[in-house]
Amino acid sequence: MLDLMEAPGSALEPATAFVAPESANLWTGIELALDNGHGVVFVTDAQGQLLGQVTLDAMRAAIRKGAHLGDNRLADLVQVASHNVVSPVLGADGRVVGIRRRPEAAGLPVAEPDLSHAELRGLLDAFLSTWISSAGDHLRSFEQRFAARSGMAHGVATSNGTVSLHLAMAALGIGPGDEVIVPDLTFAACANTVMHLGARPVLVDIDPDTWCLSVDAMAKVLTPRTRAIMVVHLFGRPAPMTEISAFARAHGLFVIEDCAEAHGARYDGRPIGSFSDIASYSFFANKIITTGEGGICLTNNPDLAVRLRMLRDHGMRPERKYWFEEAGFNYRMTNLQAAIGCAQLDRMDGFLAQREAVDARYAAAFAGIPGLRRMPPMSDRCEPVVWFSSVLVPRGKRQPLIETARQRGIDLRPFVNSLSLMPAYRHYARNCPVSAEVSATGLHLPTTPKVDDRLAGVIADVFRDVLAADAAGSGA
Ligand SMILES: Cc1ncc(COP(=O)(O)O)c(C=O)c1O
Structure with missing residues (x-):
């Protein structure tokens, strides 16, 4: 089995959501690339052998140049398959037998809209x-x-x-x-x-x-x-x-x-x-x-x-x-x-379930990291939803964490600031210690369906590297 890009350890997944025949038109390619959530389609010939990939960016460029959604074929836009989070896995005969996800988080934003x-x-x-x-x-x-x-x-x-x-x-x-x-x-x-x-x-x-x-x-x-x-x-x-x-x-x-x-x-x-x-x-x-x-x-x-x-x-x-x-x-x-x-509303329950699943992956991956706290648990009367997965970290460690994550292609976002501490609200400022503390120590984590167990692990390693080094250094 020929793996185009080595992705050790990632499970082989079905390729159905990613593969289109060379005869498929641009519209089919766009729908497929939207629905798989990765903005890419792998194009195969009549024998099922990989010809290459077409990205949503390439399809957008073609449309801007006047390509016809129905008449233009994906085959005309094929490029070498490379640099995706998802890569095709080929059998010995060159046919696509599945996909693998790369462990790298490169370019992982904290949020992205899911548009199908x-x-x-x-x-x-x-x-x-x-x-x-x-x-x-x-x-x-x-x-x-x-x-x-x-x-x-x-x-x-x-x-x-x-x-x-x-x-x-x-x-x-x-x-x-x-x-x-x-x-x-x-x-x-x-x-x-x-x-x-x-x-x-x-x-x-x-x-x-x-x-x-x-x-x-x-x-x-x-x-x-x-x-x-x-x-x-x-x-x-x-x-x-x-x-x-x-x-x-x-x-x-x-x-x-x-x-x-x-x-x-x-x-x-x-x-x-x-x-x-x-x-x-x-x-x-x-x-x-x-x-x-x-x-x-x-x-x-x-x-x-x-x-x-x-x-x-x-x-x-x-x-x-x-x-x-x-x-x-x-x-x-x-x-x-x-x-x-309207379309988003139809899919809302799915989004909520996906966000909860991502949060559970983080909970497992982040267990035991020194100095890291999750949001306080809520009473049984509350049914919260996951907007972002979020954590609290020691004050002095938040910026190093953001920078280390950025170097590894991961976007971490600090919480919003305490209103009382900002110039626009100086006439209304009050002493709000809980808000100030939560605001200064909170971080939102990437919360998109792309965060699988492996990516949650990659992101947890950023925290482990920065926080555990500190714990070791301080003798904690
Ligand atoms: C709590 C809260 N209120 C109001 C807004 C304003 O919404 P909009 O950005 O759609 O104007 C936002 C966010 O963006 C928000 O998070």
Whole structure:
């Protein structure tokens, strides 16, 4: 058996998802390369012998030069098969008998969107329908289906997860003089949108167990001006929503749930997002499902749904063209984005399972590494999802780890910064020690289906090399 690139130890896997005959056209090649997730197709002749490979990049270049998706054959684009994470394995007669994955992590990003032939076909359908702006079948379907999946009655899709937070608070009437409780450890958009409304973000430290807001911490910052709580389900981890909802009701506060990083998580058996006046999601390319850019507001309140739609569409009354009740925004999602979103929604359970499997591989591979901690376990009432697999490391070791990983072609990402420690929020800064500590010690790991046992091992070795060397040096 001839192995084009030696990949000692990697198991032989079936090649079906990677092989196309030379007679196949460009469209078939594109679908295959998308679906196998590696952007490459191995082309064989009539006898099944390998002719070479065609990458998605080569197919894109051909299209740009005017190649025809139906008429142009893959055989015309064949190059020597090389430098892939996946390589074909040949029998003695030159036929492709399987594939192997190379152990190297070269070019492994921390996140990448998983786009299949289904997203491509949806997008093409939306394009061909000519409904490419903010109306169309895909948009209606995405709004309805995403809301239903989250246990909510109404979905109002937006251009991204930042404007959906802004829209949610605008619809609730939050403005100058109001205070909105925001966790200190979150993406900047949470505080920025409060500030853009002329309101004041009240930064509250995160709970050491959940890494989200807690009722105890919020109770200490309540004032007569407090109008709303923006709960963020950080890194896939659900906040204690039953308690937070009761607290909000008792104090007459609105609840906005930011579910950008936790699609599919649950608390007390209910989907997150279903506990609030308005829930906001992001569908940026690094999220669990993506529409490229995109977001959505969900609500059970029909009046709020009407108001969200109106403000999203410039403040125009839906039944009276060019009649503006208030100065609104153009925060609409396009039918093209929604078409991608519908296909992603169909695949969401698969994505969640894949992410969990990757996380389990890391848990096994990282066992026993000195100085490394995983995220704190959550109570039985929480059903978190894996957005990124993440770990905590000693402060001084985070940068050396990032650099060592980069030298080995692996992308590691530090956590977002504590809002209180950044110049943009100096007027709102508070002492948030848990947020500061988690922020300074956290690292997100590559969380894509490409992380198999071997790659998890390669990545664990980076941590072992940097952290164990330190432990040995310090006599620990
Ligand atoms: C918690 C949180 N809120 C809001 C956003 C903003 O979403 P978008 O990037 O779609 O504007 C993000 C992320 O990107 C996020 O992680």
